[in-house]
Amino acid sequence: MGNIKVENIRVFAYHGCLAEETKIGSDYRVDLEVKADLQTSAKSDKLSDTVDYVFLNRIIREEMNKPSHLLETVAKRILQRIFTEDDLVAKATVWVSKLNPPIGGDVEMVTIKMTERRKK
Numbered sequence: 039m040g041n042i043k044v045e046n047i048r049v050f051a052y053h054g055c056l057a058e059e060t061k062i063g064s065d066y067r068v069d070l071e072v073k074a075d076l077q078t079s080a081k082s083d084k085l086s087d088t089v090d091y092v093f094l095n096r097i098i099r100e101e102m103n104k105p106s107h108l109l110e111t112v113a114k115r116i117l118q119r120i121f122t123e124d125d126l127v128a129k130a131t132v133w134v135s136k137l138n139p140p141i142g143g144d145v146e147m148v149t150i151k152m153t154e155r156r157k158k
Contacts, residue, residue: 113152131153
């Protein structure tokens, strides 16, 4: 097993429970770590034998583009798509952060973290 991390994916999106959040949007940061068997690709040197981080980035961008009230909902959608579309991923953790959240204070970001394992 090995890990692949895609870090600090910056996205502008329209998530939130407040009406103004869904109208003006916000900056977000997404980090992802997946666990997969990397031994085959290490030997073969073929992209088809590993988890393609371009594919992971695309899923994140597509799911972040669908407005939701909660970051938890977005994280769950990202994880579901990864497990549905790539059989090599055994475990995945995603961090979704809203930068400068409108919560009445000097807060850099609010982050949710969600982890799932492939169901056997």
